[in-house]
Amino acid sequence: MIFTSTTARQISFLIGAFFLFAPFCRMFAQTVPVEPKIVIAPANQKVATKQNRNKVFRGSETSAEKSIVVDAKVNISLCIAEGRLKINGWERSEIRVFVGGGGEVGFKVLQKNKQNNAVWVMVTGFGAAQNREKSGEECLSGEEIELDVPRGAVVNVKGSASEMTIEAVRKVDIKIVSGDISLNNIAEGINAATYNGDVTVENSGGAMTLESANGSIVAFDAAPSEIGDIFKAKTSGGAITLQQIEYRQTEISSNTGSLKFTGEFQNGGQYDFRTVSGGILLVIPEKSSCKLNATYGFGRFNSELKLDIITENNTSKARSIVGSMGKGDANVNLTTYSGAIRIKKQ
Amino acid sequence: MTQKCYDAGMIQAFLDGELASDVTETVARHVSVCDDCAILMATAEEESAAAYSILEQEFNTLVPTQRLWTKINDSIEKEKKSFWKPIFDFLLQPQAAAFAGLLLVAVVSVGLLTVKQNVPVDLTAQNNAQEQTAIQPILNNKSLTVSPTLPSAPEVKNVPAVDYRPNPSVFRAVKIAYVQREANRTPRNQPIKNADAVNPALTETVLGEASYVKTIATLTETVNNRKDEALDSSSRFAFERDLAVTDDAIKQMRKQVRENPRDEAAKQILRSSYQNKIDLLNSVADKTELMASLR
Structure with missing residues (x-):
């Protein structure tokens, strides 16, 4: 009854037949194995990983050495990916760089003075014939990296893993992720930070900011180069030891490490020692002149030297002692939460 | 009464x-x-x-x-009426009904195959x-x-x-x-991230405490986002230990200052502990910044 028209019947038959067999055709097509795609990787392809990203892998593993004439007060910037770094000041107006067991080395002059001498130089991990785009990162890498620089040079170093020894330059600014820093005979200031290592400063001058996350800080024979230079040292878990520090403004802090100061207080000086759980030890001359404010929580206070008590407050959880020695020229603040405060005779 | x-x-x-x-x-x-x-x-x-x-x-x-x-x-009701009426009229014709039936079978077959091949279904609606x-x-x-x-x-x-x-x-x-x-x-739409951060202005125990708390909250957020990449296991342990010690000092001294607002010694230790915590957090933040600059 439905199929009243012949044409309609034929069309319906054809469409029905097509769709009746279509699923079988499709199923058959799915059984035909598809040839897998195989992508062949280049044989010499380097894989960039975090470990080798900053390294200089170009060139041979042999030594590289280069030098450049610069101004006597040149500013030098460099980045160290890996290796022991030694920087030594010399009398020449010239920078010499030696990299042993590592990659290449080069200079990039960023600024010149009127005499056409370089006053700002970047030491790079690629040679002059190369450029950064072709060579990758600019950080130096090698077993031994040595620089001879003018004594008047200002050295800026940043790096990831390195042990550094810098001697006899004018000023130093260092920030490294990991490694020890040793500085000697730095004339006009130090800004040094390592987040996993120790900092040692010896026989130096100028404003100083020394920082370590886990390591210790040791400084001895340091003095300001100008009036108003400040000495700051802070570490989270390490100890701080200071000996013969002649700054009038000194700020020392550690969270869980101990603080030790050996030497004289300067006239009119301001000294702040802060720690949470570490102890504070002052080893000072018998004739010291200072006003001392010791505040402590669960710790204790002990002095071998005579201290004229001005005020003393004791509560259940905090105590403070304000006293003076001699004329009371310097102000010394000692604060600890659970550590002990001791004053010993030098 | x-x-x-x-x-x-x-x-x-x-x-x-x-x-x-x-x-x-x-x-x-x-x-x-x-x-x-x-x-x-x-x-x-x-x-x-x-x-x-x-x-x-x-x-x-x-x-x-x-x-x-x-x-x-x-x-919707209006649209339903206006849309379906001509379709029903058309389907009443016998040829159209036969064609539509076959078409329906075809569509169902193709649809089943499509479903078998796991074609993603649009779930947007x-x-x-x-x-x-x-x-x-x-x-x-x-x-x-x-x-x-x-x-x-x-x-x-x-x-x-x-x-x-x-x-x-x-x-x-x-x-x-x-x-x-x-x-x-409590303040609306402000999740409490730090116990110290609870309306510090109202409970300020030492002068400038609000500033300390604000700085610490900012640094804590920064450090928490990055400390996993910045600190290895030993550094992380040391950091958490130092942080716990400092937090304990802050907690104890805050309590003491609240109980005795004239306790200047406790205030001094509290300020010192706040500063130590800021230094500690700053250290991690600076390290993260340095590592990022070296990449």
């Missing part, structure tokens, strides 16, 4: 008009001579007024929602619908959810608009929830 005072529940029931007439009269007589109950009733009235004012916006938004759905429903249902009620009490779900198409006709005003018992529950929330009021 010889009669015993009424509790808050009875007073509220009185205000809501839920009591029997004789009880209502008794309560009214008692309240007129009892100062305590009069104060209680005044307080309850104030709370009711406050709750009404807070919920007013919600009351107002519910009625238009119903109207809107009614309009939408009418529109469903997701959008779910997003629309995520309109949060003002109150936190789940039993008092106001307009939680958008009805599906067949239910559109019977969307109930919730109005608490004629229902005193529900309104009372709403009001209690409001009053409790007001009693435990």
Whole structure:
């Protein structure tokens, strides 16, 4: 009854037949194995990983050495990916760089003075014939990296893993992720930070900011180069030891490490020692002149030297002692939460 | 006054008009001579007024929602009528019916094959619908959810608009929830990340504490986001240890200063501990910055 028209019947038959067999055709097509795609990787392809990203892998593993004439007060910037770094000041107006067991080395002059001498130089991990785009990162890498620089040079170093020894330059600014820093005979200031290592400063001058996350800080024979230079040292878990520090403004802090100061207080000086759980030890001359404010929580206070008590407050959880020695020229603040405060005779 | 005072529940029931007439009269007589109950009733009235004012916006938004759905429903009905009528007329013809039947078989076959091949189904419409249902009620009490779900198409006709005003018992529950929330009021939309950060200006124990707390909160957020990449296991251990020691010092000294606001020694230690914590957090933040600059 439905199929009243012949044409309609034929069309319906054809469409029905097509769709009746279509699923079988499709199923058959799915059984035909598809040839897998195989992508062949280049044989010499380097894989960039975090470990080798900053390294200089170009060139041979042999030594590289280069030098450049610069101004006597040149500013030098460099980045160290890996290796022991030694920087030594010399009398020449010239920078010499030696990299042993590592990659290449080069200079990039960023600024010149009127005499056409370089006053700002970047030491790079690629040679002059190369450029950064072709060579990758600019950080130096090698077993031994040595620089001879003018004594008047200002050295800026940043790096990831390195042990550094810098001697006899004018000023130093260092920030490294990991490694020890040793500085000697730095004339006009130090800004040094390592987040996993120790900092040692010896026989130096100028404003100083020394920082370590886990390591210790040791400084001895340091003095300001100008009036108003400040000495700051802070570490989270390490100890701080200071000996013969002649700054009038000194700020020392550690969270869980101990603080030790050996030497004289300067006239009119301001000294702040802060720690949470570490102890504070002052080893000072018998004739010291200072006003001392010791505040402590669960710790204790002990002095071998005579201290004229001005005020003393004791509560259940905090105590403070304000006293003076001699004329009371310097102000010394000692604060600890659970550590002990001791004053010993030098 | 010889009669015993009424509790808050009875007073509220009185205000809501839920009591029997004789009880209502008794309560009214008692309240007129009892100062305590009069104060209680005044307080309850104030709370009711406050709750009404807070919920007013919600009351107002519910009625238009119903109207809107009614309009939408009418529109859909109109569209259904106008769209399907010519199709049904066309299908009444026999040739068209045969062709449509075959076409239907074909479409179903192809559809089944498509499903077998795991062709991803577009869920956008469903997701959008779910997003629309995520309109949060003002109150936190789940039993008092106001307009939680958008009805599906067949239910559109019977969307109930919730109005608490004629229902005193529900309104009372709403009001209690409001009053409790007001009693435990904390700043809205501000998750409490640090116990020290709870409204520091009001509880400042030493001068400049708010500044310390703000700085610490900012640094803590920065460090928490990056410390996993910046600190190896040993450094992380040392950091957490130092942080715990410092936090303990801060906690103890804050407590001491609150108990004895004149304890200058405790204040000094508290300031020192705050500064130590800032230094500690700064150290990690600086390390992260240095590592990023070396990449």
